[in-house]
Amino acid sequence: MLQKQNDPDLVRDLNYVWHPCTQMKDYETVPPLLIERAEGIYLYDKEGRRYMDVISSWWVNLLGHNHPRLNAAIKAQLEKMAHVLFAGVTHGPAVRLAESLVRLSPPGLTKVFFSDNGSTSVEVAVKLSLQYWAQTGQGRRRKFVYLKDAYHGETLGALSLCGIDLFREKFQDVLMDNLEVEGPDCYRCPYGLKRESCNAECFEAMEKAVERNSADIAGAIVEPLVQGAAGMKMYSPVYLRKLEDLCRSYGIHLILDEVAVAFGRTGSLFVCGELGLNPTFLCLSKGITSGYLPLAATLVEEKIYRAFYDEYSTRKMFLHSHSYTANPLACACANETLSLLLENDFLAGLGPKVRALGEQGRKLEELPRCGEFRQTGMIGAAELVEDKGTKKPFAFERRVGHQIYQEGLRRGVFMRPLGNVIYFIPPLTISADEIETMIGAARDSIRAVLQK
């Protein structure tokens, strides 16, 4: 192995820590990396070995680790106040962040409700939607439409919107009764079309589901353009335009979960802004602090806010809170993140990197088991298959992705896979040269596993 397995911290880790989203027995063969520090796009272990953070520490880091300006923003806020409750109290960092988010997002979104993570940003949208309908005489509307392979978080409310069996199967019997709809599946398009040129013909499943259940539906939720946990499945913006029209024509809420894709990942600040979409709710988290601190925001249309605004005695207020709502340290970091993203044409400057990712990434398709390399802005993904002709997936048990991950570690890249999908969602500060190195290491790692 790469690290000293008898390092006392590693021993203590295995003794005391239960890691998220992991079969703990896996650590018997691949111990966790004991990371001591991080700098730019690299993580450093205790012995000074470095690993490129190809997946931005679960898609959160936008501007690199140990960024001098983000560090300075946190330190400056720390001198004033780390935290104060957010009921009956407000503070500059939250006010400034709320104003920026409202100004930078689609015009219909006017209010910001803060929480702590992607799951809670979705729970807040779901609860606001339910309470809105209850308070406007349509309490029958209690179901949310979500897509097959969707992922919107793992608290039980958010998990009720999850279309991935592996995440929900153990909890199926206690989840909310929502509506799962067959969504886009562009690599294996049943219509034989291409996402670049189709008219989102697959939208008919959504159309029928909403039509059939319209009186019971509160809202529809999607991850715009990229279904992350599904394996970075990418689909046409036409689908989103059709969904917006459908929601409008049936008067149901549109919840856009941009937790993974916002803040420059796709090349623009918000996908909804770029595409001119007008959601009822916009869920944000992850990159909002550039991977420094937990923070989330749910942006809301004014008509929702107004349905809760009344005398106290009407009991119409939204009772939802987390102790650290709008944590000032996290808000200060988010404000500086936004400044950095908006300065010096930062987002426009991503162009050459996006092209480099595409050029390098497409070379992976030359590999005999790479079925598709797909890309949306600074997100790239290579789907590995047993047979490129039939697109037959590798069996779950074979754990092809996990083997390639281990090969990657030997080559200094940290690219934790999603099943058999190897994906690239590096800090936006990565250079074109580093993109070439990253994809090269991925190619070598894939070869090492699949051509032996």
Added chain:
Amino acid sequence: MLQKQNDPDLVRDLNYVWHPCTQMKDYETVPPLLIERAEGIYLYDKEGRRYMDVISSWWVNLLGHNHPRLNAAIKAQLEKMAHVLFAGVTHGPAVRLAESLVRLSPPGLTKVFFSDNGSTSVEVAVKLSLQYWAQTGQGRRRKFVYLKDAYHGETLGALSLCGIDLFREKFQDVLMDNLEVEGPDCYRCPYGLKRESCNAECFEAMEKAVERNSADIAGAIVEPLVQGAAGMKMYSPVYLRKLEDLCRSYGIHLILDEVAVAFGRTGSLFVCGELGLNPTFLCLSKGITSGYLPLAATLVEEKIYRAFYDEYSTRKMFLHSHSYTANPLACACANETLSLLLENDFLAGLGPKVRALGEQGRKLEELPRCGEFRQTGMIGAAELVEDKGTKKPFAFERRVGHQIYQEGLRRGVFMRPLGNVIYFIPPLTISADEIETMIGAARDSIRAVLQK
């Protein structure tokens, strides 16, 4: 009003921010305090006016604001790494914290699962419990027993364990089907007993509920000793001992939600440790970082961990994650918090303050509308009633607590109430003199509202 209402930050707040757990219309008459900095037990607004943080910013702050050692711990960690993902990776601050929590908590708890807030710490316990039963051939066990007036968070899974109508009424139809049980109600004890000397006779409701439904029950959850959101309702440890026995005899899980009471609030580090209780799950958050940053931990018995530990192909792993799980900045702050709590007999040193809180607090009972002053360690609460003889509560609409809160602001104390309960849960670093000032201001504020 106290502040300039045309302060641009206040105007922007009302334009863009939706505050938690608040009827936003209330801010028309009582604008939010615009807090700029905080120091020790005080919050300072933009004009330099100070407010004693009587409720520790929602019960999170243990050691005062702007603590030099907590600030230093965060800065030191910031120089190394703000964050890294926690799947396939570990780091010193999390390992050290997990080890400390396991060593300092009851011996049966061996593993730590990190998350972001109290709600998620409960969701993790609930999901682990459900999956445990599913994986050990008892998938029928899907119900959790919770107490009337219980509060365990507001994500929909956690809200399914809430016994307060105001929080759950709008979402009733989508919540999990759990079992609500009449719990202790010591101020209005239906048995006519006193919490100091009773034998928790009220436990019979729990006993019957579990007996009647035992085959369907996964676990029971309680807030030990103090039901916080209920209005700091306090009850006898005998109840907890009986509950532990009952859970053991029926083989169901005991979930202790110490989110509000742990880390010295009651005088000891953990209530379960102090009382010699052995829960299956222990939920922690709030004070874990002394009110600096969002962080939570769910401690777990080894038998639970073992039921998930197997080959990957068995799909027995616990799939739950938040991007910022075990955030290194928050873990570093938590480690320093524990050091401060354990150094120099800090907890033992609380004795004189606990006595001062009791002596001063009991004087409130002399007020004609104060039905009871109750206390558990450094938590005190005064329940105001319309009639002390009949213990008749003030009507919800009268908002007695909210009026007293406004009077408190004029007197420089921030004591946001729970309905008609004025409560005191100040930073543990408050002095005996400051306790006297705090209770004095509360007394004057109560008088100003109830004797005019």
